Amino acid sequence: MTPEQLSTSLVAALTRLVDAGRLALPDGVPSEVRVERPKVKEHGDYATNVALQLAKRAGLNPRELAQWLADELVTDDGIEGAEVAGPGFLNVRVAAGAQGAVAATVLEAGTDFGRTATLAGQRIDLEFISANPTGPLHLGHTRWAAVGDAIARVLEGAGAVVTREFYVNDRGVQMDHFGASLMARAHGEEPPEDGYVGSYVSALADRIVTADPGIVDLPRDEQLVAFREAGYALQLAEHQSELEEFNTHFDVWFSERSLHDSDAVEKGFARLREQGRLYEQDGALWMRTTDFGDDKDRVLRKSDGSLTYFASDTAYYVDKRDRGFDPCIYLLGADHHGYVGRLRAMAACVGDDPQQQLEVLIGQLVKILQDGQELKLSKRAGTIVSLRELIDLVGTDAMRYTLIRYPADSPLTLDVSEMTSRSNENPVYYVQYAHARLSSILRNAADLGVGDDLDGFDPSLLSTEQEGSLLRALAEFPRVVARAAELREPHRVARYLEDTASAFHTFYGACRVLPQGDEDVTDTHRARLVLVAATRQVFANGLGLLGVSAPDRM
RNA sequence: GCCCCCGUAGCUCAGGGGAUAGAGCAACGGUUUCCUAAACCGCAGGUCGCAGGUUCGAAUCCUGCCGGGGGCACCA
Numbered sequence: 001m002t003p004e005q006l007s008t009s010l011v012a013a014l015t016r017l018v019d020a021g022r023l024a025l026p027d028g029v030p031s032e033v034r035v036e037r038p039k040v041k042e043h044g045d046y047a048t049n050v051a052l053q054l055a056k057r058a059g060l061n062p063r064e065l066a067q068w069l070a071d072e073l074v075t076d077d078g079i080e081g082a083e084v085a086g087p088g089f090l091n092v093r094v095a096a097g098a099q100g101a102v103a104a105t106v107l108e109a110g111t112d113f114g115r116t117a118t119l120a121g122q123r124i125d126l127e128f129i130s131a132n133p134t135g136p137l138h139l140g141h142t143r144w145a146a147v148g149d150a151i152a153r154v155l156e157g158a159g160a161v162v163t164r165e166f167y168v169n170d171r172g173v174q175m176d177h178f179g180a181s182l183m184a185r186a187h188g189e190e191p192p193e194d195g196y197v198g199s200y201v202s203a204l205a206d207r208i209v210t211a212d213p214g215i216v217d218l219p220r221d222e223q224l225v226a227f228r229e230a231g232y233a234l235q236l237a238e239h240q241s242e243l244e245e246f247n248t249h250f251d252v253w254f255s256e257r258s259l260h261d262s263d264a265v266e267k268g269f270a271r272l273r274e275q276g277r278l279y280e281q282d283g284a285l286w287m288r289t290t291d292f293g294d295d296k297d298r299v300l301r302k303s304d305g306s307l308t309y310f311a312s313d314t315a316y317y318v319d320k321r322d323r324g325f326d327p328c329i330y331l332l333g334a335d336h337h338g339y340v341g342r343l344r345a346m347a348a349c350v351g352d353d354p355q356q357q358l359e360v361l362i363g364q365l366v367k368i369l370q371d372g373q374e375l376k377l378s379k380r381a382g383t384i385v386s387l388r389e390l391i392d393l394v395g396t397d398a399m400r401y402t403l404i405r406y407p408a409d410s411p412l413t414l415d416v417s418e419m420t421s422r423s424n425e426n427p428v429y430y431v432q433y434a435h436a437r438l439s440s441i442l443r444n445a446a447d448l449g450v451g452d453d454l455d456g457f458d459p460s461l462l463s464t465e466q467e468g469s470l471l472r473a474l475a476e477f478p479r480v481v482a483r484a485a486e487l488r489e490p491h492r493v494a495r496y497l498e499d500t501a502s503a504f505h506t507f508y509g510a511c512r513v514l515p516q517g518d519e520d521v522t523d524t525h526r527a528r529l530v531l532v533a534a535t536r537q538v539f540a541n542g543l544g545l546l547g548v549s550a551p552d553r554m
Numbered sequence: 555g556c557c558c559c560c561g562u563a564g565c566u567c568a569g570g571g572g573a574u575a576g577a578g579c580a581a582c583g584g585u586u587u588c589c590u591a592a593a594c595c596g597c598a599g600g601u602c603g604c605a606g607g608u609u610c611g612a613a614u615c616c617u618g619c620c621g622g623g624g625g626c627a628c629c630a
Contacts, residue, residue, distance in 0.1 A: 040574075049572060052610080062610085086573055087610065295556090295626075337558055338625040364559060365624075406567070411560060411623065413567095426592095427578065433592050441589055448589095495568060498577075509585095509594045516588055532589095554592065 001078040001098040002105065002475040003035045006046055009079070010035070013072035014050075022068065025058055035092075037472055041465070044083070044091030045099070045472060052088040062088025099468055100459025100527065102475045106534035107454060114541045118482045120159035125325035126152050129243075130167040133235045134178040136200055137242060137387040140333060143366050143412070145387070146403040146547070148331050149248040150490035151361075153545045158485030163325065165252040166239075167316065170232060171260065172309065179228025182208060186216055186227065204231050242387050246396050247547040259315045265307065267322075268315035268350070269300070277349040287314070289345035292354070298342055314346050321350075321357065329359045329488070331408070337362055361488055363408040369415045397548045401428035404546050405494035427498055432551055434501040435543065438536035439552040441513055445529050448514060450521050452533040461527040466507040470531065473500040474538050481545065490546065497542045504535055 010033040017023035030050075038047045051066035058065065063084050070082035070090055078098030083091050106113045128148030131141050152162045169175075173194075181195035185205035191197050208230040209215060215226050236253075243250065259265055269285075272278045277288045283303035287310075290297050300311040320328045332339065340362070344354040352358065368385060390399050405427060406412050445452060462471060476496065484492040513528045515521050543550040 036572095038573080039576090043573070047573090052572075056610090089573070334559065334624050336625085338627095340558085341626085362558070362624095367623095409559060410567080415566080429592050430578085433590080437590055437593080444589055491568085495577085498568095502577085505593055506595095508589080512589075514589045554590080 001094045002102060003037075003046060003479060005078070006035050006092065006094070007033045009073060009076055010048060010050060010069065013069050014054075016072055017068055023058055023060075023065070025054060027057065030054075037476065038091065043085065043089070044081075045094045045468065046092045048090050048092070049088070051084075051090055055088060066090045095460075096463040096468070097458075097460035099471050100462035100531075102459075102471045103462065103527075103531045103534040104454050104457060104459065106474055106537055107530065110537060111541060111544075113537060114477045114481045114545070115157055115159070116478050116482045116485075117159040119155060119485055122155075122160040122327075123325050124155055124160045124162045125165060125320050125323075125328040126155070126162055126331070127165045127167055127329065128331035130169070131239065132169045132174055133232050133239065134174055134196060135198060135235065137239055139366050139368055139385045139387075139390065142246070142387045142390055142399065143403045143408070144331055144333070144363060145243060145246055145248045146400040147363065147408045147490065150400075150404045150493075150546050151329075151331070151488050153547060154481060154485045154490045154493065155488075157481045157545055160485070163251045164249065165254050165320075166243075166250045168236065168253055168255050169309075170236075171256045171312070175228055175232065176224070178231055179224045182227040182231045183224055204234055207234060238388075242391070245391060246387060247400065254316065256312050256316075259312055259319065260307070264315040264319050265311055268311070268318040271318050271350045272314070275349060275351045287346065287349055289342055289349060292345040292348035294342050294345035298346075310342070310346075313343070314350070317343075317346065317358070318350055321352065327357050327359045329361060331361045331363060334362055334364045359488075361408065364411040366403075367411070367413045369413060397432070398426050398428050401431075401494065401546060401548050402426065404548075405491050405498075407489055407491050427494075428548065429554075431494075431497045431501045431539065431543065432548070433554055434504050435536060435539040435550045436552060436554040437508065438504070438532055438539065441529075441532050442536065443552075445514055445532075448521070450514060450525060450529055452526075452529040454530065456523070456526065457530050458523050458527055461524045462531055464511060466503075466510040467528075467531060470500075470503045470507045470535060473503045474534055476500075477538050477542065484545075493542055493545050497539065497546075500535075500538065500542075507531075 011029060011031070014023065014025075014029045014033070018025060018029055033048055033050045035046050035048050038044060051062045051069060054060075055062035055065050066084040066088045070084055073079050073082045073090075073092065078095050079092060080095040081093040085091050109115075126148060128144045128151075129137070129141050131137055137145070149164070152164050155162050177192070177194045178196055181191035181197070181201050182205045184191045184195065185202045186209050191201065195201075205227070208227060212226075212230065215223060215230070218226055240250075240253070269278065272287055277291065278300075279286050279288060284299050285301035286297045287300055288297050298310050299308055300314065301307050317328065330343070340360045343360060344358060347354040347358040394402070402414065403412075442452065462468070473496075477500075480492055480496040484490050511528060513525065513532055515525055540550045
């Protein structure tokens with residue numbers, strides 16, 4: 001019996017009470033009843049507070065209503081007992097057979113266990129990182145890479161179709177500063193005042209000159225462009241290969257220039273004009289974002305004829321919507337928080353509902369400590385902890401997991417020594433180890449000729465406390481994934497896996513799975529092996545949602 | 555001046571109306587003739603920033619304040 005099935009039984013019980021005229025609910029029977037896993041075992045396998053919530057509306061005593069529900073519920077074969085407790089909680093004990101059947105449910109679903117249809121039909125655009133191609137990806141980008149990618153995986157787990165996009169700001173003055181800095185370094189000069197000074201600039205310049213020695217002899221104007229374009233190409237390629245190595249795949253690398261090369265910007269303007277949100281003043285073209293709560297109108301085309309970043313952003317959004325995405329999700333760093341208001345206003349200006357089509361997730365910044373001192377990250381100053389360095393130091397799995405297991409909207413402080421530690425201080429090993437241990441049992445079982453197939457599986461043999469805890473943990477997985485997708489919070493999956501790993505390790509310590517010595521293979525061995533196989537499946541699926549590997553050996 | 559995030563164990567952080575507030579790390583003690591000890595078991599650790607309010611019930615929701623981080627505006 002899964003929590004979903006219990007919830008369904010409770011709704012059915014409520015419906016029967018209403019149909020029998022014993023219960024009157026002004027708002028009707030709720031479509032879903034929340035069921036939770038109690039913290040203490042005296043409170044049963046599952047508990048619900050539905051009686052407390054409905055009693056007032058129904059004009060009843062909560063305990064009385066809970067008792068009626070209990071009486072209805074126990075007519076179900078899968079329910080062993082139901083008791084009223086406290087002010088009106090209903091504590092439910094599930095029959096061992098019904099609970100053990102969860103293992104079979106998991107195995108039958110296989111890699112699909114955990115997938116739901118809660119977001120089915122949605123086509124979601126998820127934009128994240130979107131770093132300028134003027135320097136390496138750093139720790140902040142690394143957080144969005146891990147979290148953004150995990151969000152995409154979780155959304156897909158809930159049935160959505162997701163496109164992951166990286167917006168490349170390859171236009172504007174920053175690019176020229178970048179080109180000028182590369183050129184200066186190639187000539188052994190200091191970068192200009194607004195230039196980039198990190199050591200990576202010199203390294204890039206060297207690579208460019210090595211590949212094309214004649215570049216330094218070009219006229220200054222041409223040379224700057226040549227350096228800019230060569231540097232752009234190298235930096236972008238580096239972003240792409242590093243992110244692939246970090247197990248973060250983008251479906252679309254969207255160039256800002258392409259918006260201007262096509263008619264996208266004009267299409268954006270046309271949309272705004274249709275909506276009556278465009279006007280000219282002082283020689284500039286404005287969007288009337290104040291119609292939708294922005295604190296001032298925004299310039300799209302300056303009086304000198306050049307287009308603002310916001311013009312690109314508007315065109316980009318319109319382009320996404322024209323490609324059929326709903327909603328468009330942006331994952332932005334807290335340093336871009338001031339941008340949210342005008343993005344929302346912009347979406348409204350083109351005729352969308354910002355509550356529906358546009359969603360901005362603000363991620364707080366990451367701090368990194370080394371020897372108790374904060375490492376200040378600055379592309380300009382060249383003090384960068386880059387994605388490349390992090391992958392080399394910590395490894396993709398540990399780095400991804402560490403970043404994903406915290407909610408993105410909570411500020412995060414990581415310690416270099418802790419992150420670089422490959423010891424068991426890192427929770428990722430705790431979870432991966434569970435998978436490795438499970439795999440090992442299955443290998444040994446194969447050697448002993450004990451099958452984990454479902455023929456003759458007797459779920460009622462999984463009756464110990466530890467087996468029950470583990471089964472309930474497994475049954476929780478689909479709800480966790482659905483909730484993580486709904487809230488865009490993949491850290492819930494990581495925390496869930498940690499809890500489930502604990503339940504498994506405890507089970508492992510208490511329950512012998514395989515026969516010892518010359519013992520005969522019993523149905524209990526076989527049942528436990530089914531449970532082991534099911535548990536391994538959940539870890540594999542869960543780690544997959546985080547983009548973290550599930551090793552068979554450690 | 556306004557807006558957003560945060561404040562929970564010594565440290566890093568979960569929990570975001572429900573029963574006795576949790577995990578990891580750090581500290582202390584124990585467990586391996588037996589499926590992976592990267593594990594398990596035990597012990598210890600808390601005015602959930604402060605003050606009001608909402609209600610059967612608040613760490614959780616509302617208001618105010620304090621503290622930390624970030625953003626916008628203003629000034630230049």
